[in-house]
Each structure stands twice: as structure tokens, then as C-alpha cells.
Amino acid sequence: MNQGGLDDVATEAYAHLFQAFAEPTRLAILQHLASGEHRVRDLVEHMDLAQSTVSKHLSFLVECGLIVSRPQGRATWYALADPELLKPLITAAETILEATGKSAQLCQHLRGGGETLVLEKN
Amino acid sequence: MNQGGLDDVATEAYAHLFQAFAEPTRLAILQHLASGEHRVRDLVEHMDLAQSTVSKHLSFLVECGLIVSRPQGRATWYALADPELLKPLITAAETILEATGKSAQLCQHLRGGGETLVLEKN
DNA sequence: TGCTAATATCGCTGTGTGACGATGAATCAG
DNA sequence: CTGATTCATCGTCACACAGCGATATTAGCA
Secondary structure: OOOOOOOOOHHHHHHHHHHHHHHHHHHHHHHHOOOOOEEEEHHHHOOOHHHHHHHHHHHHHHOOOEEEEEEEEOEEEEEEEEEEHHHHHHHHHHHHHHHHOHHHHOOOOOOOOOOOOOOOOO | OOOOOOOHHHHHHHHHHHHHOOOHHHHHHHHHOOOOOOEHHHHHHHHOOOHHHHHHHHHHHHHHEEEEEEEEEEEEEEEEOOOHHHHHHHHHHHHHHHOOOOOOOOOOHHHOOOOOOOOOOO
């Protein structure tokens, strides 16, 4: 595809990471894990999905290095690998959503008025 | 990633934005546009894809508010809506990739470094 | 007026994957 | 040991979508 100087491998790596966040269910899992360590069983109950579905998403996030697993007895505890690492990404995404006006349109906790952020461009 | 979590609608909004970056082709388009304004024809030639494919990806990115179009004559010029807005996101992703041992270097223009956009001549 | 170039859009197809249920492997309780 | 609980994995299905070609549309050119 990129026969030129740009790096295909790098592009694939970035795209794969973004895929982790591009799925509503995975994003919800990350949100829930942001509140602390949870077992698969807890997440299944909270998300109202099949256990196999949740387990597969967790495997994906582990493979991305975003979360870590800690088996204990019959259960397996999952937690964010590094919460501080995710904050800049979420913040950057929030900034973009605000700047593009999608946030005010879709996110209700942002003062539901018609006001949209104005881009300061030069 | 706040402790309170996001509602479903907000989660969908975030996921939709991340989808724009989760596709290797779209990411490559953003990289190329980071070097300056381009026509569809230029991108088609550079990416070695069908014109309809490139056009569809461009529509997606416009709908996300990440790029803007400027019709001129028969051609349509596309450019990043706000390069400065993308840099924090790419930088955050790069930090995660480094921390997870999957570091990969993306296009220079999309990464941090405060200097303004430089147009390259074809 | 045609004719070409550039783009957007439509329909189609193959692939990827998110969802589920079923099954197997551990682990604990009785 | 027997049975229940918890999780990972497998097979399957349905749907989304990236890719393509074909076509419509618009703008420039002879």
C-alpha cells in the first residue's frame, strides 16, 4: 500500500491500538476497569453480555497491553495496566470531540445548550 | 477516563472517533494530509487504491470533522481540519505503544513538536 | 456542442469480527 | 469423590465494512 517512505508496520501498529478504543464494548470495559480491579464475572453482570464475549474482549485488551490479568483461584482479576497512560489519550479524544462539535451533540453531560466550541485557527 | 464513567451515547461518540484512526488506510491518509493539502487524485496515486475507496474514506474523515474539503474546479482539495488537534492524540498513542513495547514510529508531521505545518511540493 | 478529467455515489463481494451457546479445564465446597 | 462455580476457548452466525467496478455529476477544454 505505502510503496513510499512511510512505514506500513508503524501504521498497522497504531491502527491496532486504536482498534482497542474503537469498540463501544471495549471502551465500556476500560471505563469500568478505571474504577478498580474486577473479575470477569463482575464485568459480565455489569455489561449484560455473554461471558464468552467479555472474555474475548479482555483477551484483546491484554494482548494490546492495556490491561493486566491476575488469576486467583477460580477467578481472574483484571485491571488497567497503567491508568495514567490512558488519560492523555482520552483527554486528547475529548478535545477533538469538543472542537468538532460532536461532543455537545452526543454527550449530555456537556451542558446541553447549542453552544459549540470555536476553533482558534490562524 | 474519569471514575464516573461515560454514558452509552458518549461511549459511542468516542468509539466512532477512534474508528477513524483504527483503519490503516485512513491513518495513512491522515499521515499524507499532514504534509499538506492534497487532491483526491493525488491520494489515489499515492495509496494505490481505487478512487472510490479513497473517496469513501475521505467522506468518513470529513464526517468526523478531522479533515475539511475545498472544492476548486473539477478537483477537491482535502486538508487536516486542525493538525494541532491531532498531535496530542498521536503522541498519547505513541506513549502507550512505547510503554507496551510495541513502539513504532509514525509520520513526523502527525507527531508532537510545535512547529507549524509545512507544505511540501509535489 | 461534444469530449475529457475529477470526484461522489451506488451496488456488489469477500473478509473480519462481535455476538452467542456449548464445551473443557481449573478450582473450591460438600 | 461429586457437584458447582469461574473462566478460556471453540464453532457458528449475522452484520459491518473495506475494497472494487460501474455510473452519475460537475467542471474545464477543443
